[in-house]
Amino acid sequence: AALRGHTGRVNCVRWVRRRDRGDYWNLKLGKIFSCVQLVKSIPLKGHTEAVFAVDAVYQSDEPDLNLLIASAASDSTVRIWSRHGSEGNTFLKLRITYWLNKNDECLSIRLPILACGGDDCKISLFIQQNGQFQKTLILPGHEDWIRGVEWAVCGEDLFLASCAQDCLIRIWKVCAKLKKPPETEDGSIKLKENVFTVKDGDTSYAVSLESVLAGHENWVYAVHWQPSFSKDGSMQQPMRILSASMDKTVIIWEPDKESGVWLEQVRVGEVGGNTLGFFDCQFSPDGSMIIAHAFHGALHLWKQSTVNKKEWTPEVVISGHFNSVEDVKWDPEGEFIISVGFDQTTRLFAPWKRKEEMEVTWHEIARPQVHGYDLRCLAMIGRFEFVSGADEKVLRVFRAPKNFIENFSNITGIPMEKLCSHSSDLPEGATVPALGLSNKAVFEGDMAVQPDEDEESFNTISNQYPEIYFQPLILTEPPPEDHLLQNTLWPEIQKLYGHGYEIFCVACNNSNTVIASACKASKKEHAAIILWSTTSWKKLQSLSFHNLTVTQLAFSPDDSFLLAVSRDRNWSLWRKQDSSESGPIFTCCAHTDKNTAVHSRIIWSCDWTPDSKYFITGSRDKKVIIWGQCDLSVISEGNELDSIKPCSTVLDAGDSVTAVGISRVLTPDGRYIVAVGLENGKIILYTWKQSGKEPTLADWTTTVEIDNSQSHALAVKRLCWRHHAGRAGHNDENSSKWLQLASCGADHCVKIFNVNRFAL
Structure with missing residues (x-):
């Protein structure tokens, strides 16, 4: 609770x-x-x-x-x-x-x-x-x-x-x-x-x-x-x-049994890592376990061995961000989620499926990126690759190493051959060299150096800085905090330079070929959206329209359009034009301006319906609106600006709307499922279906308002639906019954909700 x-x-x-x-x-x-x-x-x-x-x-x-x-x-x-x-x-x-x-x-x-x-x-x-x-x-x-x-x-x-x-x-x-105190001999020593x-x-x-x-x-x-x-x-x-x-x-x-002198019996703690020690600690009621709270928000749990009473081993414990969580994404297959936050970490959570039990619980199993800047956004590029943006001018791209994929297979129960067919070509892991800022790949040959080899071996990172060097471990359960801190980094494969200010949002298309990104901006020249190729990692195009920071980007499911919403209270829609020379080129086909805008405050969030017919916007003015026409794919040249209009009534969510998300799976009667996140932490689920050519009051239906015990305590930052029906980690017989919604908020929490779509 x-x-x-x-x-x-x-x-x-x-x-x-x-x-x-x-x-x-x-x-x-x-x-x-x-x-x-x-x-x-x-x-x-x-x-x-x-x-x-x-x-x-x-x-x-x-x-x-x-x-x-x-x-x-x-x-x-x-x-x-x-x-x-x-x-x-x-x-x-x-x-x-x-x-x-x-x-x-x-x-x-x-x-x-x-x-x-x-x-x-x-x-x-x-x-x-x-x-x-x-x-x-x-x-x-x-x-x-x-x-x-x-x-x-x-x-x-x-x-x-x-x-x-x-x-x-x-x-x-x-x-x-x-x-009357007892008599003592002269010259005896007494405590004051x-x-x-x-x-x-x-x-x-x-x-x-x-x-x-x-x-x-x-x-x-x-x-x-x-x-x-x-x-x-x-x-x-x-x-x-x-x-x-x-x-x-x-x-x-504990006091010595014979002399009564207090002595140190057991010492446990953290080794290495960018940490500052412990704030608090507690015994379990029977004294067989210790839990400690670290400076960076982590909980550490140790359990006493039943054989050797002086031996304490780390145990699986819950973990998470210790500052505002700004973005969360499902992997394309819906088997794990990745989140980033102002605690300067990227964290990967997955379901732990115990072999001897049917119980499935979610745990942090990797920390791919530990940064020096507050992280603000990320996008998945395929299954085991992502790009992240932080309060720096650079986008960084990471790819999963071999050791992570092996451990992911062990923990989730998914066979290795279903996860990766070319794992032998991947690096074992990653490490951050002394005075370095980027995660460097570590290959199997790098770890084969023995301490007693010739003088040249001393020049390797593993011998000079053994405390920060990657050591592969085979895990069958979620790793403890010590392992997460140092041993689960992903190699950084690319940096993307081009923005003039701190990165604010990033998105990847569904075919994993194009990345779109935007940075903080107070002028039009800095508010441009940059498109990047995921094959050459070169800049493809710069899209200039907005006057202030673009707050979120979203590609349509069919990759035909790119939607952008901004602090300037407008949205812009960009159509993909095929080009054989330098890749796809996007042109602006529709937008709002000061005369046509419906939103009167910052537009914080946007998303697409699964059929690419409609898109949704949510704003600080408490309004949620669905836009489109019968079918965006039949827009003819020259009439785009007039053809895209509100298709729904204006939904008043009751508070500033900070996140919206539309499920890719519909209700049994064909209605779209819309999740709306508010600044007060509430998450409300609606269903929507266009009932005619003109919006009517009956098109929105409120289905679930998540109560206080389950909602966020502060602003909802992002909502992301699992792309497929079913629950991650479960082999549900009725998998089509369940949907899963991931959310993150300024209250440092990442939450996953199971939604019964037949009850909506």
Whole structure:
């Protein structure tokens, strides 16, 4: 499920454990409204700026009694909220406000103590007394910004773990203090104790530094205790701590059984790649798995071996973009999708078909391009070749290597002979040389160099830079993040130069012979569309018409026309004229202008019907329009400008239209299936059929409006239908029943929807 209620970035998520019944509540933090929201309850409004840390605890084992919540925000306050009763409409009331430092970033609550850490390098302890929290103690020691604190109970003692940018982890012990301490010999060494008293019970507690853990070489961002609980809710031995650092490692710490000294037991992490380490980490409930969240948005999962307890191996985990996803395309055979985004990566997702099970799940199986610029668009050129455009003036063309095709066959279950008949001619993989920017092909002969060969072998890339060099692996399951980062690049086979500004859109015709591209533009000379040959990679033609950026290009399914839509609120239609000398030449056969334009704002998207008779446009003015005539192929010379008009009524989608897509498979009664994506993240499916010579109100039919739990949270950037009926990875008996729609959005998500066309 996707829980949507916030209107800004979610900064923190916490589970609140209910000890008596073992069920959970989900706690979320929002940014725009600066509130804490409890699912099945009301938002907690009080903070005036973004909330970035939260923790919660039940004050009683009884199911219907107090829930205490602490939240910290950029308004320099920590606020305490309490709930009495478990009814869904019970409100939570603001109790106390504490003014702290501007950048206090972490807190943890365990009755009766709240611990807060910030950029003053100190931990502040607030003690609950007489129903109020009062600042009682400050724990110094860290020498830089404190990034994480967490409580744990072990028997009758309370432990606090803290981590900071000084690369250290500190463990503090809180225990009840006897009124008369035991006598000790003179000269003995004792740890310094800080003592505080809880007035409600008139009990004194002593806080002492238990241990300092030094092992990380960079900022430690998170520290967590293994959640090993007994029936009464107290933590049991063995106690273990998990820490995550910017040094690209995650460490498990555990006290030695004999000496009690805390030691590093296991270290896992990333090797190589363009990464900056880990932000957070967690144990699984039984402590047999570790999950970590990396700087670039990736999740890493490791599982403990049942034979060797100190051996942890990477496991398959979900992955995806960590910034806005700008474009997504199906391969022509409908067996995988490729997406590009502002996280500067191109990612390939495919269905994983387990041999022993019938279950099919989608995973990222390759990262063909890791770029230095934000990627904005791509187009497939056949099955295993694509061209991408980024915030640079160059188009780059990539082709799949042999190792990818082999692994793709293993993971999807598609026989190798059906995928590629000439795989022996392909390079094994690709790598990026030191100080290089392009993916260079790696052939089998390049990898045959042995370390003990003659002096000349030292000059090869594999020996000079072994950590960045491609190493082929045979995979039977989706690769882990380490492999995706470095070992799944595709060789770059061509660069296309010609545009004067950042590339904005690109398209390839259905016969894979021509590429059309356009760049950002504020003048007519820069808004020209460039056509390229995929055989010679030479520039074929420059098409000049629009005055501002062309936002999307689309070839008709029969390759007779090229459609362009633009920021200047107009569209242009270009007809292919056969030319034996230099390839096809396109001429403008129809367009709108300031007198004939229907759209009043930017036209963001366009697409064609499968029969090439009509095309669709979607605009920021909330309008969706289908254009054409009876048959575009019979347009006679000289009357094109007047013959193409709106064939549908103007559809008001209710919000700015950012993406449109028409399925190549019709409904059983012959209606076109149209998907419309909106700026608010909604995706709506319509069917349309021309009912006569003039548009009527009955030509549009709304069939499905995807609900909030499945739609995007931000603007839909692209919609792309699978070209064939059926579901990728499935051998459906009734394959004609299903269609698949891929979407991507500014919320960093790529989604695939199964659509039952008989229900439309």
